[in-house]
Amino acid sequence: MKTKDQLYVQEITQFKTKEQFWNPHVWYKEMREKSPVFYDEQQDTWNVFLYEDAKKVLSDYQLFPSARDRSLIPVPLEENKVNLIFSDPPEHKKRRALLAKAFTPRSLQMWEPRIKALVDELVGNLVPGEPINIVEKLAIPLPVTIIANLLGVPTEDWKIIKEWSDVLFLSHDLQRVKELKQLKEQAGKEFGAYLYPIVVAKRLDPADDIISDLIRAEYEGSHFTDMEIVHTVMGLLGAGNETTTTLITNMFYSLAEDNMAAYGQLRADPSLAPKVIEEVLRYRFNITLDRRIGEDTDIFGPHMKKDQHIIAWISSANRDESQFPNGEQFDILREGSNKHLTFGGGNHFCLGAPLARMEAVLALEAFVKRFSSYRLADDYIPQDHLGQNSHELKALSIILEE
Template sequence: MDMRDAEITPSTVELGGVPITFTDPEMRRCPFSAYHKLREEQPVYKDPVSGNYILTRYKDVRKAAMNTKTLSCKTGIIQTRKSEISEQIDRMFQEQGYLPMDTLVTNDPPDHRLYRALVDKAFTREKVDSLEPQIERAVAEIIDGFIDVEEVDFFDAFAMRLPLTVFTEILGVTDRDIDKFKRWNDMSLETSNPALAPERELELVPAVIELQQYLAKNVERVRAAPDHSLLSTLVHANVDGRSLDMRELISILWLLFLAGGETTANAIAGGMAILIERPELADEIRADSAKLDAFVEEVLRIKAPATTMFRRVTADMEIGGVAIPEGSIIETRFGAANLDPDVFPDPEVLDLERENSRAHLTFGAGIHMCIGNQLARGELKASFRQLVERMHNFRAARGEASFAYTSTYVAYGLTKLWLSFDRR
């Protein structure tokens, strides 16, 4: 491409007199005004701090997500992170744990195909469906734990606890120290911040290694004694005589842990926030169980918990008239694309009759479509089915102070939701 053909030169866009940059934690906590302004004024926007090109239109985000030719997932930001202290951190992983490697989300064809084929064997429809009784039981038990209290931090007591409990089902373990899993999850997610300070990066590595060692112990357990868990299926999966070694397994399991924990929790908490705002939706779901699927898809669209992913430009290219040079990082802002009014009229309104709600990009698109999307949908359906059956009159227990939002770079959602309700 001749870079002179591009007509638009990105310039800084301001919101309330402040330049829009997603390195700002406050902007990440509530990015929607920035999304709307960028989509209208500069849908391909060069972040003035990170230098990343931010995509906010549905058509651009989807096209980029599908592009495996000139947009590489090997960015050096997630899992195989590159920084000024990479050599020191790599030594720590090699000496005490397992050096992270590119497998699924951070990999490209043709290598990606092998890993996807192996992981697909563990996440078949049959395997995921077999978890349904455990998920339903986990939802019931977690609700039992707080249904008699006057108020509860719903995020901590339910939204985060459920996906982490489901992860223990995937591993086939009885160890359910959810606080430990939550700590591993929080610290692992923090490593995806492109503006992470080197000293903080060093502080996070021991927690990731601790998680790696826990996962490795369970891999060895099912290698020696196969069981019916998804972990065992993954460990023993074979494609053309090729199975996964320990380093590959640890990288994949770490990714599954991140993808299935915080993001699912954020979607569940986001759905509850909507029910607080619009209590009639709970009545509609109770009256017509078919509305549950529509509710879940709209929650996933509006509250997109995995709000962005990164791609590295491998050759000079143009998006929306903007020249983007080789080596640049672009961000596919799924949270913005899902609210594009050109695709979803009245995008911020949860509409149980919306015909194209499932067209959202919350799980990505193309070969990198989230492998756990059916599992996440199953967790959300089980959650809201039982929540509306057993409770009603959901309300914010502490007014505006009931809500606190994450500043994690790649995720959007609540970290606190103080909830009151009435038993049914």
């Protein structure tokens, strides 16, 4: 049975318990060893779990194109001129160029002092000796404030922006289709109504931000409408804060629990911060990406038909021991951890990856400089703080020591 518009990973994994969502790697390992190429008959969808197979799906846009009528991505599939997710070269290249200059190394270098200032403020407000929710205090406000600033949206509205973004990016759930559709429609309506006057005002008085860049941009002889810009900004605000929030949250959990010696290694050598971030992205970041099959193929062994769908299980690929020896271990000294596929690959490599990395590294450097150690709160149980049918921690209680 093909599902309309959406793909549902939970219908493939059949996860039911919080423990399964928190530790899906047991299932990933089993699939790598026993069913590395798996066909899900219910959704007429192929699944690959090995590193090289996942990398092929992400990089070969002719065999595995992005244009598709169903997806795991919980955003509307309708077309707009700035949509990057469901387009391929040469169209994708032209659209990506409209946004890419905001995320170049030169642009980010200009942003670094502003990011560092916000990091120092947020870390400076952390109080040692008592349990604090590091998600609420640092992992959420940092990325959503930065992406709002970059886009040209009032940063003081970050809380409501985060609320709308969270609803829009809720994962598909076959048991809640109608409920989620209504929630997303309402959030999209409110978010759009908030952004529209901002876009209109910037059309009259442009500034140095992405919204103004889109207003000035010309695409195939015409300019973007206000609503096209609104929809693009909604997507960027959502994607631009969700990934980095998860990364920073996972970073604090991994350094406290996945390798008890790691924080001491980092304190002894703070230059390891970028390697820590890459290992967190590899080791503790649950993500799946999908594509359409562009032509009949047996590239992975079984015969796959044109227009079927295929899912690359990135979280499994990132622990594939053929690419990452001892891949089930969290090791901040690991060589080659940056070859993970968490930010995708090929033409669709995440546009915001350099920004996410910079924010996480600056946050970690500031934190390590101030606090000699930290630990999870005594009563903290990660399984109790997951989103519904989600792998992501919504809260992380830690105790700091100066």
